[in-house]
Amino acid sequence: MGAPLQAIRGMSDLLPAEALAWQQVESVLRGVLGTYGYREMRVPLIERTELFQRSIGEVTDIVEKEMYTFDDRNGLSLTLRPEATAGIVRAAIENGMLRNQRHRLWSTGPMFRYEKPQKGRYRQFHQFDIEALGFPGPDIDAELIVMTARAWRTLGLQHLELQVNSIGMPEGRARYREALTGYFRGHLAVLDEDSLRRLERNPMRILDSKNPAMQAVVAAAPVITEYLDAGSAAHFERVQALLGDAGVVFRVNPRLVRGLDYYNRTVFEWVTDQLGTQGAVCAGGRYDGLVEQLGGSATPAIGCAIGMERLVELHRVCGGTVPAPAADVYVVAVGEGATAAALRLAEQLRDARPGLAVEMNCGGGGFKAQLRRADASGAAVALIIGEDEVAAGTVGVKPLRTDAAQVNVAGGGVLAAVAPFLPTG
Ligand code: ATP
Ligand code: MG
Secondary structure (H helix, E strand, C coil), rough: CCCCCCCCCCCCCCCHHHHHHHHHHHHHHHHHHCCCCCCCCCCCCCEEHHHHHHHHHCCCCHHHHHEEEEEEECCCCEEEEECCCHHHHHHHHHCCCCCCCCCEEEEEEEEEECCCCCCCCCCCEEEEEEEEEEECCCHHHHHHHHHHHHHHHHCCCCCCCEEEEEEHHHHHHHHHHHHHHHHHHHHHHCCHHHHHHCCCHHHHHHHHHHCHHHHHHCCCCCCCHCCCHHHHHHHHHHHHHHHHCCCCCCCCCCCCCCCCCCCCEEEEEEECCCCCCCCCEEEEECCHHHHHHHCCCCCCCEEEEEEEEHHHHHHHCCCCCCCCCCEEEEEECCHHHHHHHHHHHHHHHHHHHCCCCCCCCCCCCCCCHHHHHHHHHHCCCCECHHHHHHHHHHEEEEEECCCCCCCEEEEEEEEHHHHHHHHCC
């Protein structure tokens, strides 16, 4: 026997009560997205490393230092997915989904990034990923954002601020990058090691820096807004107008550039001040060039990813309650013969009323112990079968949440006797 093993740093277990809270939040998201025509898609957790290098970009936090990369037994370099968009786009191309078609898709599951674990930042975390492929926008841009706003409303979330920006097209960004490089060269003394490295290859990433010592210099840097092409500017105007028309409050943040290379035009984040320093709950943007970059035919697209750990936590902070799971009936069985009769009864009840939560006392115990478990199960009624009931072909029906007396009924009458005590009547 060795010492008990521990989970890997930055990777959490979701215990049943937490899993329930997650299920509830996920089911709201599924429901809302379904009503907008979004359909689920599932892709592998592991892809070729090259996929992420080619999509996310070489000079990004993710590809430079956060990927879980390993060789398989054949020497092929694989990576645990750090985000979902690349895999979904790969799959859409591979399955011929993008030949003059449009798809509204969502996917959810674990992502892996080798980051410094802290509250709201983990090494295995979960995203709810939303992608709209084949839509040039700006209508879909606005709809996507309006839809997320509806999801927050349905979940009862508050304290979320929507920030939007446009980062234009690659040509404008190239000019902006030059301006930015020039500016930061004038402030070399303030730049940290990461930023110095990015200065020549990807200066926009410097704007993402969370280093407090650099915030003043970052805040005074040129903004991308002045480098937008006319098409992108018009697109951005339209997105803002549609959001305003839909009553979605937003703030234009000209310094929002996002940490992945594949974005263009619309980018946005939903940010909260309720979760400490890791306040971005949902982030996304348009990525019109990515499909082509990964070998598909040019397809406009936009998407976003919701950080589930942060969303579930915000839901909790905002008072979102999760009902404790409760059995409807608990079957108490004492004695050898009673066990078979009790299992039969439980199955009959499940057949007669699908959805009825019937918890069977497995593992024996006397009447008193079993009734204690019945009480703890949250059940409205205990059904009691002992040797006497087996002999008589009856079942004891004992209401657990009212003063009503226990009655004994014939096996066939159980459901009728139980019904008045169930929450749904
Ligand atoms: P940051 O700049 O904070 O690292 P990011 O740009 O890397 O964020 P995205 O790749 O846009 O984050 O991911 C979308 C969302 O997924 C984030 O807004 C956040 O809610 C969540 N997220 C990202 N990384 C993590 C993580 N390591 N742990 C928990 N949630 C995360
Ligand atoms: Mg990150």
